[in-house]
Amino acid sequence: xxxxxxxxxxxNSMTGLKDTILLMASLARQNxxxxxxxxxxxxxxLARMVIGDDxxxxxxEVKIDQQGMDILVRFHPVAxxxxxxxxxxxxxxxLERISDHAVNIAxxxxxxCNTSEPLETAIIEPLYTMAEKLLxxxxxxxxxxxxxxxxxxxxxxxxxxxAHKEVAALLGSRLESSGDRAESLLHLILVAxxxxxxxxxxxxxxxxxxxxxxxxxxxxxxxxxPAPDAHSE
Amino acid sequence: MHELLDKPAIAPxxxxxxxxxxDLSFSYGSARALKDITLDIQKNEVTAFxxxxxxxxxTLLRCINRMxxxxxxxxxTQGEILVEGINIHHPSVDVVKLRRDVGMxxxxxxxxxxxxxxxxxxxxxxxxxxxxxxxxxTVEESLKSAALWDEVKDRLHESALGLSGGQQQRLCIxxxxxxxxxxxxxDEPCSALDPIATAKVEQLIWNLKQEYTFVIVTHNxxxxxxxxxxxxxxxxxxxxxxxxxxRIFSNPRVRKxxxxxxxxxx
Numbered sequence: 116x117x118x119x120x121x122x123x124x125x126x127n128s129m130t131g132l133k134d135t136i137l138l139m140a141s142l143a144r145q146n147x148x149x150x151x152x153x154x155x156x157x158x159x160x161l162a163r164m165v166i167g168d169d170x171x172x173x174x175x176e177v178k179i180d181q182q183g184m185d186i187l188v189r190f191h192p193v194a195x196x197x198x199x200x201x202x203x204x205x206x207x208x209x210l211e212r213i214s215d216h217a218v219n220i221a222x223x224x225x226x227x228c229n230t231s232e233p234l235e236t237a238i239i240e241p242l243y244t245m246a247e248k249l250l251x252x253x254x255x256x257x258x259x260x261x262x263x264x265x266x267x268x269x270x271x272x273x274x275x276x277x278a279h280k281e282v283a284a285l286l287g288s289r290l291e292s293s294g295d296r297a298e299s300l301l302h303l304i305l306v307a308x309x310x311x312x313x314x315x316x317x318x319x320x321x322x323x324x325x326x327x328x329x330x331x332x333x334x335x336x337x338x339x340x341p342a343p344d345a346h347s348e
Numbered sequence: 349m350h351e352l353l354d355k356p357a358i359a360p361x362x363x364x365x366x367x368x369x370x371d372l373s374f375s376y377g378s379a380r381a382l383k384d385i386t387l388d389i390q391k392n393e394v395t396a397f398x399x400x401x402x403x404x405x406x407t408l409l410r411c412i413n414r415m416x417x418x419x420x421x422x423x424x425t426q427g428e429i430l431v432e433g434i435n436i437h438h439p440s441v442d443v444v445k446l447r448r449d450v451g452m453x454x455x456x457x458x459x460x461x462x463x464x465x466x467x468x469x470x471x472x473x474x475x476x477x478x479x480x481x482x483x484x485x486t487v488e489e490s491l492k493s494a495a496l497w498d499e500v501k502d503r504l505h506e507s508a509l510g511l512s513g514g515q516q517q518r519l520c521i522x523x524x525x526x527x528x529x530x531x532x533x534x535d536e537p538c539s540a541l542d543p544i545a546t547a548k549v550e551q552l553i554w555n556l557k558q559e560y561t562f563v564i565v566t567h568n569x570x571x572x573x574x575x576x577x578x579x580x581x582x583x584x585x586x587x588x589x590x591x592x593x594x595r596i597f598s599n600p601r602v603r604k605x606x607x608x609x610x611x612x613x614x
Contacts, residue, residue, distance in 0.1 A: 120611045191570050193597040196610050330599030 117195065125190050129199065132182045133258075136203050136210075139175040140254045142168065143210045146217035147250070147313065151243045154224035154236050154306065162228070165221035172214040179207035195260075198330060202323040206257055209316045209323075213250065216309040216316075223302040234299050242282060242310040245275045246317070253317040256324035265324030266333055272314045279311035366391040366531055366561040367412055372427035374404075374411060376419070381407045383585045384427070389531070389578075394553055394562040396576035396593065398569065400613065403582040405565050409533050412436075412563065413450035414443050432530060448475065451524035455536040457516035459508035459523075464491075464500050467508045467519055471527040486526055494522035495552050514545025521552060525560065532556075534564040538571065550575050569609055573597045581605045 119126050146165050153162035183204045186192055192200055227234055249268055256265035286304045293300050325333050365388035374382040382404045389395045397405035410416045412429060414436060429436050436446055448471065459467050468487045477483055487504070491497040496518045500511070508519055517537060524532055534553075538546040553562055553575050566572050572579055573593060580590040581604075589596065589605040600606045607613050 117610075118607065118612050121613060122611055125611065193569065193573065193609050194600055194606050197598065 122190075125186075125192075125196070128182070128186050128190070129196065132179065132186065132200065132203050135175055135179050135182060136206060137258070139172060139179065139207060139210050140257075142172050142175065143214040143217065144247070144250060144254075146172065146214050147220070147243075147247065150217040150220035150224060151240075153221055154227065155240065157224075157228045159225055159228050162221040162224045166218050169214050169218045172211055176207045176211040180204055195327075198327050202257070202327040205323050206320050209319045213313050213316050216313050219309050220306050223306050227299045227302050230296070230299050234296060234303060236303065238282060238285065239303060239307050239310065242275065242278055242307055245271070245278060246310040246313045249275065249314050249317040250320075253320035253324070256321050257327065260324060260328035262325040262328035262331065265321035265328065268318045268321035272318045275314040276311060279307055279314075282307045364391075365389055366432065367563070368430040368433075369408070369412075370428050370430070372408070372411065372429060373425045374407060374416070375423055375425050376407075377421045380425070381585050382411070385587050386427075387580055387587060387590050389561060389563055391561050392557055392559070393577040394557050394564060394575050396572035396579045397563065397565045397582060398567075398572050398579060398608075399582035399588075400608065401567075402584075404585040405580075405582045406535055408582070409535055409563060409565050412531065412533055413447045413452055415447075415452065417443060448527050449529050450531045450533060451527070451529035452533040452535070453517070453520050453524055453537045455539050457513060457520050457540070459511070459516050459519050461507070461509060463505045464508045464511070464519060465504040468522050468526045471523060475527060490522040490526040491519075493525055493552075493556060494518045495548060495555075496522055512545070514541050514548060517541060517545070517549060518552065521549070521556075525556065529560065531561045531563065534562060536565055536567060539567065546571070569597075581608060583608070 146168055149161050150165045152158060153160075153165065183200045186196075186200050190196070227236065249271055252264055252271075253268055255261065256268070283304055286300055286307070290297055290300055319334075322332075322334050325331050367389035369385055369387050369389075372382055372385040373380060385404075385408060397409060399405045407416065411424065412431070416422045424437065431446070431450060434441065436450075460470060462470075465487055468490050469483050472483050472486055477486075488497060488501075491500060496515060499515060500519075503510075508516065511519060517540075521532075521537075538549050541549065550571065553564070556562070557577075564572075564576065576593045578590065579593045579596040581588045581596065581600075581602075583604055589600055589602045591601070595601075596605065597609060600609065
């Protein structure tokens with residue numbers, strides 16, 4: 116899309132920043148996928164791996180901050196270059212939190228796996244599928260600075276929110292009669308909650324993609340738009 | 349009173365723009381240096397002209413006080429420039445008076461080879477001011493406005509050539525504002541200054557825009573971003589984009605502008 120900078124070192128640094136974001140994104144997605152797999156397949160080793168790998172994601176967040184700061188100090192970027200640096204640093208923060216949620220899921224998977232009673236973990240699989248697709252598209256929107264895709268995520272997140280509400284209600288209704296499984300059910304409710312939160316974080320990345328592509332800030336837009344009946348007599 | 353405009357220096361805000369440039373084309377011989385330029389320079393704002401060498405930004409700046417008249421073979425081929433609503437090319441306009449009302453600070457500081465005091469008093473004397481107390485007061489006020497007073501108040505009658513480059517440039521600004529111009533044109537005023545002297549000049553521009561209208565030509569993108577309210581980007585004699593500075597440097601509308609300010613040109 117953009118032609119290269121005359122001073123090639125700017126392109127090298129920008130490419131380095133993008134590469135780190137992509138690596139961080141792929142690790143965060145991998146952690147999420149493994150966390151869910153560890154839950155669905157009762158694989159404690161996989162859950163341990165997710166917990167261990169999170170530090171790598173944390174390190175990449177720090178690295179992205181350093182790379183962004185370095186670009187700001189050295190090259191004083193403006194326009195799309197500046198937006199890339201700002202949004203990369205913000206996306207890194209959201210990815211770090213996504214990976215934290217993956218760790219939460221993995222920790223709860225470990226606890227659920229440690230109980231002898233099997234649990235209907237598959238009930239949260241559709242939530243994972245929705246959250247994962249949101250995350251995938253958010254990252255695609257960010258990579259391509261695709262404002263249209265980025266701005267479409269909010270509506271899809273509402274579907275995830277609704278699905279989460281249903282799952283949480285269903286699991287909640289089973290709590291009373293669950294006996295020994297109550298603790299595991301609570302863990303599963305919190306896994307569902309993490310997936311719902313991952314959807315929110317993916318939306319954040321999508322919103323940053325809109326800013327990256329078109330310099331439009333669409334965050335909190337609903338709050339700015341008065342309700343249809345706000346001015347009615 | 350301004351002889352060009354016959355009104356006080358700090359004129360009531362009766363028109364939106366201090367300078368209105370309308371469909372201006374300008375040629376050096378047969379070469380068109382400016383093509384159909386239209387833009388308004390708002391009062392009490394800093395407007396930056398940016399663009400690659402040869403894009404016409406300095407030529408346009410020099411059109412605003414008709415400095416190009418001094419170059420043989422140049423001419424405005426089309427359009428007009430209005431300063432406070434007055435067409436500067438009207439036969440009744442005295443160019444010397446125009447240049448008093450539209451002052452200019454150049455890339456290289458150019459103090460006269462006389463005392464600091466005389467440099468600032470020069471324009472006042474040229475204007476016919478003979479009252480020493482009044483001149484003294486204006487010299488002091490101008491040097492204070494130019495943030496130079498404290499540094500030179502004890503050596504006002506020493507040669508201006510003994511000042512540092514940054515001080516000389518601020519002296520030139522003091523000399524320009526001593527006659528209370530309507531517009532101050534600056535052609536790369538900091539290109540020969542170190543970062544501290546540059547910061548002082550930038551702070552000065554920031555302070556003085558309460559009273560004056562500034563147009564600054566600069567090759568320093570950060571300087572344009574720091575000091576200006578509006579920025580005009582020129583390329584090959586054409587005005588490519590003119591907008592609020594924060595917009596130009598965060599989200600330019602025109603791809604050519606984006607390529608230039610991000611360093612992707614060529």
